[in-house]
């Protein structure tokens with residue numbers, strides 16, 4: 266399975282999702298992340314997010330931001346956005362006829378009743394965001410196991 270996590274800047278939520286999800290699934294899965302905006306292309310994840318993830322044993326330091334593109338619809342089996350704005354920005358780039366599944370990350374954590382992953386770049390709640398990302402990642406891993 267090839268899974269792509271997408272947020273706005275690709276320096277907080279989606280690299281954290283990539284790192285957390287990679288830690289809970291086998292290497293057989295291809296896992297990547299991207300941002301709908303190009304502001305931070307080439308940059309490592311945001312320092313405070315790296316610090317919060319590192320405290321949980323998740324090393325994000327080797328990741329670099331890239332911008333989501335329409336080619337990603339063909340390169341991945343499942344694309345996962347963090348909020349409704351991500352979903353509409355992604356959907357706008359879908360090639361004609363492409364049917365790649367596009368979901369909200371929180372769809373995999375119905376028990377939280379969250380309808381998006383809040384952006385810690387604004388909320389500054391890096392640990393709260395990581396808690397939710399861990400719950401969503403566990404739910405996604407279960408969903409993939411069940412096929």
Ligand code: 4NP
Pocket residue numbers: 272273274275276277278279300304384385386
């Ligand atoms: P992310 O957070 O989408 O979770 O990576 C953001 C990071 C940077 C900005 C916005 C959101 N920014 O405006 O630079």
